[in-house]
Amino acid sequence: MIALSLGEIAEIIGGTLHPASDHDPASIVSGVVDTDSRQMVAGGIFIAKPGEHTDGHRFIGAAIQGGAVLAIVEHLVEDEISQIVVADVIDALAALARAVVARVRAGGDLRVVGVTGSNGKTTTKNFLARILEDEGETIAPVASYNNEVGAPLTMLRITDTTRFLVCEFGASAPGEIARLAGLVHPDVVVELMVGLAHAGGFGGIEETARAKAELIDAASASGTAVLNMDDPRVAAMRAGAEARGLRVLGFGQGSADVRAADIDVTASGTSCTVFVAVPGHVDAQALPLRLQVLGAHHVNNALAAIAAAIALGVAPADAIARLETVRIAERWRMQPMGGDAVRIINDAYNASPDSMAAALRTLAQITGPGERTVAVLGAMSELGEAAGEEHDRIGLLAVRLNIQRIVVVGAEARRLFLAVVGEGSWDGEAVHLPDADAAFDYLKDELRPGDRVLVKSSNSAGLRFLGDRLGESFS
Structure with missing residues (x-):
């Protein structure tokens, strides 16, 4: 995380600061932020999250042993560590993430990407992070950190030199994507597909589509929407994106700005030809793509990553060359x-x-x-x-x-x-x-x-x- 004083953090999250004996409000912290005491390192900030089965306040001692110097808590704990008491640590985590991203954006050239969809979020996020890391410092979620805890923790990993922040937004109920994406207002939003994943929480596929479209509404006013034109429910989001003034890039295997044909799936990988034509931005070209990742369904994830990269100024040939180095999408995924x-x-x-x-x-x-x-x-x-x-x-x-x-x-x-x-x-x-x-x-x-x-x-x-x-x- 960027360097902030204890007093600044307390003000950002609306909490009451109780400094340790060797700290005062001007003391600076800039360590890792996490809800897991096992992930603490020297200078870390521990979020004492109450849980279903246990309570993070019980692990403050372990966090101190790991190097934590600040705990954000809902009630004071006797351990000798600076603490900021708030009404709700999850709300405090979100507020801190929002402020940190805004500060880095104001002081540098940080670009933010938001990815959502019923399937393929983690693979697409990893594909895009691989493309962008050769352009500059890139932060992306660990595994599937895409909920009310994981997304802000990812945001808080940025530094003053971060160029790209790739966020994955999952949801199991309406309003969750709007709340998380609203913390950062992404410059590029990627809509992968609308399916039945988590349909029980939404009440049906049409409600799922409306929830996924929350990402469009949260995008930066000058941003780009990357839409799966093969999915009618995603393609229908084009009208809402254009009404907001967003530029739209389509991907898919039919008519799209970035499309694939001649897909071949073997035990050693998946190959296709990628056709790119973005008027006024990228000249028409046909490029071979050979993914090491198994499965035809990962082609659209690759196309989404290529389209998002193009929106961020990466040449299609460079994006494809980097994708071809990815060996697996993620642990436990194909x-x-x-x-x-x-x-x-x-x-x-x-x-x-x-x-x-x-x-x-x-x-x-x-x-x-x-x-x-x-x-x-x-x-x-x-x-x-x-x-x-x-x-x-x-x-x-x-x-x-x-x-x-x-x-x-x-x-x-x-x-x-x-x-x-x-x-x-x-x-x-x-x-x-x-x-x-x-x-x-x-x-x-x-x-x-x-x-x-x-x-x-x-x-x-x-x-x-x-x-x-x-x-x-x-x-």
Whole structure:
């Protein structure tokens, strides 16, 4: 974080300062800001966040041992550390992030990008960060830091020399994106897609679309909207963006400023031709792209990153060259594991109907003659009333793609298993197992050379760790 005095921080967040014996209001702090005492380093600022299962105030001592010199708290704690008492530490965190970004913007050339969408946020964020880091100091979220805590913590990692801040904005209810993006008013906003991820919290896909469009409304008045023209609900956001005076860049596989054709998916990566034509900005050109990341669905994420980079002044050829160095999108996202004999694709960090379908299609595409497809599937969470129907749909798709072994894990995914059986997969082709341990015991004996194995579920199902275990066992 940038250097601020204790007094300045207290004023920014509307809190009451209680300096430690060796501090006064003019004392300067500039360390890492975090809610996790284990992440503290010398000079750190600890956010004592109350939680569902524990309370951050209990860990102030551990934060001090890690090097924290300031704690933002909701009540005083006896430990010898400077403390600022506020009514709500999450509100205080947001206020601090807003002020820090505004100060760096006022004093330098910081550009802010906001990325949202039902799927692909983390991959696109990582793609774009890779492109931008060669242009200048770039800050992007760790993993999927995209909520009311993670997004401000990312913002607070900037320094006076940061050129690019890439923010990922997730939401499970209306108003959340507006609140988070409103802290920074991004110069470039990226709308990836509107799907059923978290649909239960929004009340349906149309409400989801309205929530995603909050990012358009929060953009800087002189900014750029990067829109997925393949998604009708995202393409419809163009009118709102133009009404606000935003420049619009479209991406996709149809008619768009940045589009892809000739997509080819193999076990070693995904290739296509990228066509770029932005009148008055980039001359028409066709460029080959060879991603090391698996899956056709990542092409649109790459196109979104290229379009956002163009909006920030990066040449398309440079953006593509940097994308080609990315080996995996993120841990537990289409992550190749195992060995030549048994290959594991661990994609179990999260799952929605769209991402589950895309992963199954990728499995089918990358499996060659004499090789066997194996799908290890868990539940998709936060789908609300659509959960049963969407699990049915994925079960039917797995059978219709001729996935040769389907291993369904967990009681919450049982309906997916029943759909598989109902569609005609039986006689051992599909099994239902109670948990990840049972699935591991089954798979370590079932898998054989030539198997190509997809592990896919929502985070809550815990199958990402099963994927890790299988990857290690068959490495």
